[in-house]
């Protein structure tokens with residue numbers, strides 16, 4: 001026979017009220033509408049993923065639209081070539 005002893009415990013639940021993004025260059029809040037798909041982010045990831053597991057290190061920086069243009073200009077200035085794609089649905 002297995003006897004299970006229990007007690008009542010209240011768990012603290014964290015609820016997200018609001019998520020805010022801030023520009024990692026100027027610090028201003030990044031605002032956009034719910035339907036906006038604007039994204040001004042640089043993401044650099046290294047690592048490996050196998051069916052049994054893996055490890056990935058990721059660094060990212062978020063920018064407001066104005067700072068994104070500055071960052072893009074700086075990257076183009078050092079020779080980065082951006083690939084342009086469009087999506088319609």
Ligand SMILES: [Zn+2]
Nearest residue numbers: 023026064067
């Ligand atoms: Zn900014």
